[in-house]
Amino acid sequence: MTLSVASTTTRTTCPYCGVGCGVLATPQADGSVAIAGDPDHPANFGRLCSKGSALGETLSLDGRLLYPESDGARVTWDEALERVASTFKRAITEFGPNSVAFYGSGQLLTEDYYVANKLMKGFIGSGNMDTNSRLCMASSVAGHKRAFGSDTVPGNYEDLELADLIVLVGSNLGWCHPVLYQRIVKAKAERPDMRIVLIDPRRTVSADIADLHLPLQSDGDAALFVGLLAHLANAGVTAPGFIADHTSGVDAALLVAEDWTVARVATATGVPEHAIALFYDWFARTEKTVTVYSQGVNQSAAGTDKVNAIVNCHLLTGRIGRPGMGPFSVTGQPNAMGGREVGGLANTLAAHMDFSPDAIDRVGRFWRSDSIATEPGLKAVDLFAAMGRGEIKAIWIMATNPVDSMPEADMVKAALAACPFVVVSDMSARTDTGVTAHVRLPAAGWGEKDGTVTNSERRISRQRPFLALPGEARPDWWIVSEVARRMGFGDAFGYASPADIFAEHSALTGFENDGSRDLDLSGLIEADYASLAPTQWPVRRASRARMFGDGRFFTPDRKARFVPVLPPPPFAPAPGRFIFNTGRVRDHWHTMTRTGKTPRLSAHYAEPFVEIHPADADRLNIARASLVRLSNRHGSVVVRALVTDRQRRGHLFSPMHWTDQFASNGRIDALVTAKVDPFSSQPALKMAEVEAEPVNAALFGFFVSAQRPALDSAYWAVAEAVGGMRGELAWFEQPADWDHWLRSAFALPQAARIHSMLDSGSGRRSFVVLEQGQLVVALYTAPEPVAVSRQWAVGLLSAQGLSASTVLAGRPGADMPDSGAIVCSCFSVGVNTITAAVTAQGCSTVEAVGACTKAGTNCGSCRAEIRGIIDAHRLAAAE
Template identity: 60%
Template sequence: MEIEEAREVRTTCPYCGVGCGVLAKVAADGQVSVRGDPDHPANFGRLCSKGSALAETIDLDGRLLHPEIHDRRAGWDEALDLVASTFSQTIAEHGPDAIAFYVSGQLLTEDYYVANKLMKGFVGSANIDTNSRLCMASSVAGHRRAFGSDTVPGTYDDLEFADLIVLVGSNLAWCHPVLYQRIAAAREKRPEMKVVLVDPRRTMTADIADMHLAIAPDGDVALFTGLLAYLGQHNALDRAYITTHTTGFGQALFAASALDLVGVAAATGLSEDELGRFYSLFAATSKTVTVYSQGVNQSSSGTDKVNAIINCHLATGRIGKPGAGPFSVTGQPNAMGGREVGGMANMLAAHMEIENPDHRDRVQRFWNAPAVAGKPGLKAVEMFKAVADGHIKALWIMATNPVDSMPDADAVEAAIKACPFVVVSDVLARTDTVRHAHVRLPAAAWGEKDGTVTNSERRVSRQRAFLRVPGDALPDWRIVAEVGKRMGFGEAFSYASPAEVFAEHAALSGFENDGARDFDIGAYAGVDGEGYEALEPFQWPEGGAQAGGWPEGVGTTGLQARFFANGNFFTPDRKARFIAIRPTTEIRTSPDYPLILNTGRIRDHWHTMTRTGKSPRLSQHIAEPFVEIHPADAQRFGIGDADIARVSSPRGDVLVRALVTARQRQGSLFAPMHWTDQFSAKGRLDTLTAPLTDPISGQPALKHVAVRIEKFAAKAFGFAVARQRPEPNTAPYWAVAKCKGGWRVELAFADDDIDWAGFAGSLFGTSLGAEISAYHDRDAGQHRIAAFDDDQLSGALFVAPSPVAVSRGWAAEQLSADHVDRRSRLAIVAGRPGGIDVDRGAIVCSCFGVGANQIAEAVRRGCGSVAAIGAALNAGTNCGSCRAEIRVIIDAQSLQAAE
C-alpha cells in the first residue's frame, strides 16, 4: 500500500446507498484512519460499523496487481489487445448481441458511463446489465410506471419531518444504520412520531417500531391494495389531488377492492385487528413516509408491490411534500448513478428510454456513435441463461461476483466456466468468479480511484483517492476506454481524466432537455479538473432545464430538493398514473419443500465479503453462515440450537449453523447471502435460489424460496484459531473468519475417527520445532491441541461430540499475544480464561469490542438502559448499529431478574 502525503481527504463510503461522507486521514507514518464527515448532508458525521472499519480493508493482501491471461502474468498492452480483438472478432462472426457486460453498483458513475457508452453506442448492443438488477430494478420499473420517470421524490430530511414512518421489507437497523439512527434521533426529539415495521422477521429494526406487522412472505401487494381500498371506504382520499394530478384511480380502486378485510388478513397472515390499526393510523397521518427496500424489490411481484405503495401515496396526495412520500432505499453505493448513465439493459443514458426512437437519435447524435442499440438487452438472469445456451460468446464482468450473488448460482458458475471468453475486472486475485476468467484485469480500489456516486436521495458526491494505485492497477473507466480505442473508437474514448467523463455525462443530461426529463446536471457540463476536484455534494436536478426554468409545475421548484411538489409528473399528460393491481397468492411450498427461505444481509458484512471479510473487527459479530428457524419448526424437523443444518432446494444445498429463535416467523427460514467458497465449505446461499423474476423489472425473487431443512449428522464439532489462514478442506463443514492476529474457524465432521493431532498440524501449518500442549479424552470425544512457536500461539483446536463450548473471542485474542506463559497455555488448552482475564462473550459492539457477557454483567450491576451501557462500556456510542441488540440483552436480563 503506497501512501500519498499526510493529509485528510473528503470522500464517500463504498458500502450501501446512504452515501455517507468519509474523512480519510493518512498520517506521515502511512497509517490510515477514517471518520464520518460532519459536513456531509447524508450522514453529518455518522458512520456505521462497516464504514468505521474501512481502514482495516485497504491492505494489499489478496489484491490483483497485474493483468493475467490464462493464469499467467501479462502486460496491459497484451491483455487489452486480446480483449479488444476477441470482442471485435466475436462481433464480426456472431453479431453485437454475442457480447455482454455484467457490471456493478460499486462502479463509480464515470466507470459506468464509459462502459454503457461503449456497449450501447459503439458495440451496438444493449447487453449491459448490472448487479443492481438484483437490488432495485423493481423500484425503477414502479417509478417509471407511476411517474413516467425513474424519480425518487423525497429526501432524507423527510425521515425527520414525518409523523409516521412505514418501513417495508427493510432491516434498516442493520442494512442502512445511519438512516436508522437518524430516525431514532428524530423520535427522541418528537416521541409522538410513529414507526410501523412490515417484515416477516422480528429484526433489530423492530426495536424502534410501535407496531410490527409480521407479514406472510410476499403479502405486501395484498397489504397495500387493502390499504387503498380502506382509504376509499373511509373517506381518507385527497380527491382534489386525484382529479387534478392523476389518472387511473377508478380502475386501481376497483382492483384493490377485490379482497375484503377478511381476504387481506388471509393473504397477509395478519389479523383483522392488526390491519385495522395500521390502516387507521395511515389514514389519519398526513405526514407519512413509506421506506422500502429489498423485501419489496426482490420478488416476482416486486414492481406491483412498489406501485401498490405509490398508489396509496397518490391517493392521499402525500408526495413531494416535507415528511411525505414513497422512498426506495438502495443497497449499493452507486446503484443510482448506474441508473443515471443507463447502466441497465432496458435503459439509455441520462434517463432516456431505449424504446423511444427520438431518445436513441438524441444519444446517437450526442455521442456521434455509429449505431445506438435499438432494443432492450438481456437482463441479468436472462443474460446468464444466454451465456449457458451459448448465445453469448464473450462476457466482461466488472466489480461484481455473480457466481455467488446470482440466483441458481451453480448454474451461473457452470455457464461462466463454459463461456468461450470471459474477462473479469476486479481488485482481488481470487474470488469465486475471478477464478473462471480467461483474462483478469486489475482494477483500482476504494481509496485509489476518483469519481462520483449518487445516493438514495439523488445526492451526487465525490469519491476521492488518498492512496497511490498499487502495481499495474487502473481505474475501470480507463480500462474500458482503452478497449474502446483498440476496437477502433479512439476519438470517442480519448478521455484523459474522470473529470472529462463526468463533464460529458453532465452535458448529455442537459442535451436537448426541455424539462421533459427528470435527470439534469447540465450545470456541470463545463466542469474542469479543478472544479471537479472541489465538487461539493449536490442533489439533482441541477442543470440547464432547471436554470432556464422548468415548464410550469414540472420537477422541482427553485432550490427545493423534492420532486413533484407542484403535482406534475414526467408522463405525456403530466399526470401520475395509478396502476390497477389485483393481489394474487402464489403457493411455492410442497411436501418435499415445506418451508420458505428468506435471504438477506447481516449487520457487519456486505455482499460477498470481498471487503468486509478482510476486517477482524467486522468478522467478530457473526463469524459463520447460519439459518434462523422458529422453535416450532425446529422441533418439527429435529433441529437443535447450534446444530449444523442442511438446507436444500431443487437446485442444491448448503450447510449452515442453526439458530433457533422466536424472532423468526413460523414456516419461514432466514439466512444471509454473504458466505462464499472463499470463507466456507458449503455456504453459498444462492445455490438454493431460483431464477424466477418479476415479469416487468426482471428482478429475481431472492426472498421467497421453497426449501427443506434437516439436521446434518455431525459426529464431531470443532473450533480452532490459527495464525496462518487455515485450509480445513477435509471437513464437510467449515467457516473461516479473520481475527486480530490470524483466523478463527468453525468445524463439523461426519466422522470422529480422525487423527486429530495430524489434522491440527495441517490446520496450523506448525513447524517441526513447535511445542505442543494437548488434552485427549477419547471416550468422551474431547480433544484439545495447542501449538506454540517462540512462546507465541500458532494455533489451537478444540473438538467435542456437541457444539464446542469454549470462549471463542478470548481464544482468538491469544493469537496476538506477544508472549504466552505457562498459566496462559493451560488456559488456552482449557478454552477459557483463567485468573483475572475476562471472557467478553459474543461480540455485540464491533466498534469497541464489547461482548454480550460484559453487557449482561453491567445490567446486573444496575445499567438499565442503552445510554447507561454506553456510559459504562462505550458500547453503542459510535455508530449505534448495535443499540437494538444491547436493548435485547437488557430486556432478557431484566426478565431473568424478575423471575
C-alpha cells in the same frame, strides 16, 4: 498513471450502502488511514455505521489483484488489453454484437459506468450491459416509470425526520441502512408522538423502535397496500383536487382494490385483523407519512406491483412532493442510482432515456455514433441463461461476484466455466467469479478511485483518492477506454480524467432536455469537479426544486398514473418445505471481498447460518448451534442453526455473504430459483423453497491459528481474527491420525510440538502448538458444538508468554477476562461486558450501558441487542 498518497484529510464517500455517507480519510505516518464521518455531509452529518467505521481496516494489499493476468499468467497491460479487444472484436464479427456482454456493479463509480455503457450500447451496438443493480432496485425503477413516467425517487432524507408516521416495508433499516435508522431514532426521541410501523415477516432489529410490527406472510405486501387503498377510498381520505389535476387511472385502480376488505387482507397476509385495522387507521389519519421500502419489496416476482401498490396510496392521498411524506425507495448499493442514471441497466439507454426512437436518435447524435443499440439487451438472469446455452461468446464482469450473488448461482458458475471468453475486472485476486476468468484485470479500489456516486436521495457525492494506485491497478474508466481505443473507437473515448467523463455525462442529461426528462445535471457542466460538494439533482441552469412539488410528472400528459394491482395469491410451499428468505447481516457487505478482511466485522457473525423458529427446530430435531443442510433442486448448503422466535414458523432466513473463500458450502444464492418479476426482471431472491434437515456430524471443532489453514473437513468456515484466523469445523468421521491432520491442515513443520488433552468422559479434545510462548494454533473438538468462548480464544493470538496448559484448558483465567460474543462491532464490546454493566454497575438503560462501555454509541445498530440483554436480566431479577 500514478497517484501520490494524500498527506491531509480527504473528503470522500463510503463505498457500502445507498445512504452515501460522507467520510473523512486521513493517512497516518505508519501507513494506516484514520476514518471518521464527515460532519458536513448532508447524508450522515458525521455518523458512520460499523462497516464505514472499519473502512481503514480493509485497505491492506493482502488479497489484492495487482497485475494483469491472462490464463493465470502475469502479462503486461498492452497484452491483456489487446487480448480483450481482439477477442471481443472477433466474436462481434463472427456472431454479431449481441454475442458479447458487460455485467457491471453498484460498486462502479458513475464515470466507470458511463464509459462501459457508452462502449457497449453506443459503439459495439448491443444492449447487453446489465448490472447487479438488477438484483437490487429494478422493480423500483419499473414501478417509478409506470407511475411517474421516469425513474425518480421523490424522497429526501429530511422527510424521515419531518414525518409523523414512517412505514418500513421489507426494510431492515437498522442493519442495512444504519445511519438512516439513527436519524429516525433521533427524530423519534425528540418527537415521541412519531409512529413507526415495521412490515416484515421477521422481527428484525428495526422492530426495536416500531410502535407496530406486522409479521406478514412473504409476498403479502401487495395485498396489504391494495387493501389500504380500498380503506382510504372508503373512509374518504383522498385528495380529490390533486387526483383530478395531477393523476390518471384512479378508477381502474380502485375497481381492482374494492373487494380487498380487512378480513380478506388478514387471510392473505396472516396478520390479525385488528393489527391491520390499526395500521390503516394510522395511515389514514396521518398526513405526513413516509413509506420506506427496500429489498423485501423489490426482490419479489411481484416486486413492481408492490411498488405501485405503495405509490397508489400516496397518490390517492396527495402525499407526495411535499416535506415529510411520500414513497421512498432506499437503495442497497453505493452507486446503484448512478448506474441507473447512465444507463447501466439493459433496458435503458443513457441519462434516464429508454430505447425509444427519439432517444436512440438523440443519444446517437450526441455520441456521434451510427452503431448505437436500438433495443434493450439481456437482463441479468436472461444473460447468464443465454450464456449457459452458448449464445454469449464473451463477457466482461466488472466489480461484482455473480457466482455468489445471482440466483441459481451454481448454474451461473457453470455458465461462466463454459463461456469461451470471460474477463473480470476486480480489486480482489481471488473471488468465486474471478477463478473462471481467462483475463483478470486489476482495478482500483476505494481510496484509490476518483469519481462520483449518487445516493438514495439523488445526491451526487465525490469519491476522492487518498492512496496511491498499488502495483499496476488502474481505474475502471481507464481500462474500458483503453479497450475501446483498441477496438477502433478511440476518438470517442479520449478521456484524460474522470472530470472529462462527468462533464460529458452532465451535458448528455441536459441535451435537448426542455424539462421533459427528470435527470438534468446541466447546471454542473461548468462546476469545479475537484471541489464538487454533495449535490442533489436535478441541477438545471435555472433552478432546482423538490421532485413533484409542482404536481407535474414525466408522463406524456405530465400526470402521475395509478396502476391497478391485483395481489398474487398467498405463497404456499410444497409440503415439508420452508419459505426461504435471504438478505444481509449488520457488519458484512455483499460477498465480503472488503468486509471479510477486518476481524472486527467478522466478530458478530463469523460463519453462515440459518434462522429457524424453535418449533420448527424441535420438529426436525435441529439443536441450537448444530449444523443444518438446506436443499432444493438447484443445490444445497450447510449452515449453522440459529434458533430464534424472531423468525416465523415455516420460514427460514439466511444471509447471502458467504462464498467458497470463506466456507465449505455456504453459497446461499445457489438455492434461490431464478424466478423474476415480469416487468422488471428482478429475481425473487426472498422467495425460494427449501427442505431443511440436521447434519449428523460425528465431531465439531473450533480453531484459532496464526495462518490460514488448508481444510478438508466435511464443514468449515473461516474468518479473519486479530493476529490470524478463526474457524468452525465438523467431521462425519473423526480423523484417524490427529498428528497428521494437524500438520497437514496448518502446515506445521515436523519439529513443531503438538500438545494435546483428552477428556475421555465427554470426548472433548484440545490441541495447541506454541512457539516461544506465542500461539501458532489451538484446536478444540467435541461431539457437540464446541463450548469455548470464541472471543477469549481469538485473544490468545495476541497474547505473550502463553503456556500449553492455559490454552488446552479452553477457558480464561482471572488474568484474561472473557468479554463474550461481540454485540457492538464498532467498539468490540462483548455480551459479558454488557451483562456486567447491567448486573454489577446498575445500568438499566441502553444509554447507561453506552456511557459505561461505549456499546451502542456509534452507529446504534446493536441497541436492540443491548436492550434485550437489559430486559433479560430485569426479568431474571424479578423471578
